Amino acid sequence: MERYKILEELGDGTCGSVFKAFNIETFEIVAVKKMKRKFYFWEECMNLREVKALRKLNHPNIVKLKEVVRANDELFFILEFMEHNLYQIMRERLRPFSEGEIRNFMSQMLQGLAHMHRNGYFHRDLKPENLLVTKDVLKIADLGLAREVSSMPPYTEYVSTRWYRAPEVLLQSSSYTPAIDMWAVGAILAELFTSSPIFPGESEIDQLYKICCVLGAPDWTSFPEATNISRLINISCSEILPTNLSDIIPNASSEAVDLIMQLCSWDPLRRPTADQALQHPFFNVAACVPHPLMHDPLELRLNNMGAKPNLELSLWDFNTEPDDCFLGLTLAVKPSVSNLEVVHDVSQGIEEDLLFCPRLEDHPEQSGEFIHLASLMLAVVHVVALALSSIQNTPIGVPQSTGFAITSLQPNLLERQLLAVSSPFHL
Numbered sequence: 001m002e003r004y005k006i007l008e009e010l011g012d013g014t015c016g017s018v019f020k021a022f023n024i025e026t027f028e029i030v031a032v033k034k035m036k037r038k039f040y041f042w043e044e045c046m047n048l049r050e051v052k053a054l055r056k057l058n059h060p061n062i063v064k065l066k067e068v069v070r071a072n073d074e075l076f077f078i079l080e081f082m083e084h085n086l087y088q089i090m091r092e093r094l095r096p097f098s099e100g101e102i103r104n105f106m107s108q109m110l111q112g113l114a115h116m117h118r119n120g121y122f123h124r125d126l127k128p129e130n131l132l133v134t135k136d137v138l139k140i141a142d143l144g145l146a147r148e149v150s151s152m153p154p155y156t157e158y159v160s161t162r163w164y165r166a167p168e169v170l171l172q173s174s175s176y177t178p179a180i181d182m183w184a185v186g187a188i189l190a191e192l193f194t195s196s197p198i199f200p201g202e203s204e205i206d207q208l209y210k211i212c213c214v215l216g217a218p219d220w221t222s223f224p225e226a227t228n229i230s231r232l233i234n235i236s237c238s239e240i241l242p243t244n245l246s247d248i249i250p251n252a253s254s255e256a257v258d259l260i261m262q263l264c265s266w267d268p269l270r271r272p273t274a275d276q277a278l279q280h281p282f283f284n285v286a287a288c289v290p291h292p293l294m295h296d297p298l299e300l301r302l303n304n305m306g307a308k309p310n311l312e313l314s315l316w317d318f319n320t321e322p323d324d325c326f327l328g329l330t331l332a333v334k335p336s337v338s339n340l341e342v343v344h345d346v347s348q349g350i351e352e353d354l355l356f357c358p359r360l361e362d363h364p365e366q367s368g369e370f371i372h373l374a375s376l377m378l379a380v381v382h383v384v385a386l387a388l389s390s391i392q393n394t395p396i397g398v399p400q401s402t403g404f405a406i407t408s409l410q411p412n413l414l415e416r417q418l419l420a421v422s423s424p425f426h427l
């Protein structure tokens with residue numbers, strides 16, 4: 001690692017801290033992701049999902065892994081440097097994005113995602129912080145949770161940011177598909193218009209509730225595994241009517257609203273694939289009629305109601321398989337380091353292993369009505385939570401937190417403005 005001079009910290013995630021660095025030999029600016037846990041063997045490093053996925057996925061809209069370095073039992077990913085993440089950009093902008101800008105970001109995100117899905121991976125943690133931007137170019141980053149589509153369910157150790165989590169994951173389906181990424185794309189698309197998350201759940205049950213407030217109650221037959229939870233949610237959500245998306249995203253064209261609706265379908269089978277989404281009329285610029293900005297979306301932003309999302313880790317049913325290593329740093333059994341050029345550098349008494357990846361080198365204020373509705377909603381969530389806590393030994397567990405509070409890990413989420421949805425609500 002002596003070749004890299006660390007310049008500044010760029011981010012501190014669950015798995016690693018990311019720094020901007022300077023390669024003193026090539027004068028190149030790079031991003032160095034230093035993993036938080038120790039790595040004693042190369043095999044462990046080589047079987048990290050992030051390494052496996054990034055080695056395979058070479059695409060202009062997926063961040064490139066240049067090198068993997070192990071030094072003193074510490075692991076570093078040398079990544080191409082990107083200037084911003086989409087969350088930072090949204091937070092710092094004074095005006096919302098134009099539909100043209102959104103189309104550009106979305107098209108790149110979908111192209112990167114289509115490549116990922118085509119190559120047998122799904123990301124599982126898409127969110128604005130994991131979309132990196134330099135000038136107008138967007139790249140998908142943080143493949144720490146990426147899964148091979150061909151890998152066998154059940155997928156039990158899923159950890160991701162709640163606001164972008166698909167309903168089937170919230171409902172503990174054990175066999176979810178790449179469609180979970182498409183749900184996140186829909187949520188991100190809506191957020192690009194409003195600069196506020198569309199489903200800002202404060203707990204897993206509240207997350208489902210927030211989704212019901214926008215989409216209306218689901219047809220639970222799409223979630224056969226969720227009988228118990230669906231019965232409970234139904235108590236509070238069955239009479240919730242869907243909100244007109246155009247009312248909450250007034251600056252989005254009808255094409256954009258339609259795409260969001262399709263992507264955020266309760267039923268994963270109804271969501272378009274990344275390739276299909278790219279064919280949606282939203283991307284047919286000629287056909288798009290610019291949508292008059294009738295309301296300033298900034299005015300639609302509500303004060304952050306004091307809500308502090310409890311970003312607990314969802315480690316329910318954490319199983320005993322050897323690859324269920326903590327926080328997505330999952331190691332596969334039977335490693336292989338073929339096709340990799342490994343250099344052992346023991347000069348100066350420092351044990352440093354370098355892995356070069358040659359293939360990658362080339363290449364409004366809130367109204368009184370809202371407050372009333374919000375308090376009603378909170379009351380119902382409270383009732384449901386009480387009901388849930390009184391139920392014991394249910395065959396299908398309700399999503400439970402194991403009590404790991406990690407709010408400190410993602411402080412930026414706490415700063416995020418929340419979009420309030422005042423949907424029709426009947427008790």
Ligand SMILES: Nc1ncnc2c1ncn2[C@@H]1O[C@H](COP(=O)(O)OP(=O)(O)OP(=O)(O)O)[C@@H](O)[C@H]1O
Pocket residue numbers: 010011012013014015016017018031033063079080081082083084085129130132141142143144
């Ligand atoms: N290649 C890069 N160039 C510039 N900044 C980056 C790069 N990679 C990551 N970052 C910054 O570091 C932050 C954390 O990175 P990353 O998401 O990879 O870490 P993590 O530990 O896996 O995080 P998470 O908690 O989201 O899983 C990103 O949100 C981004 O701001």
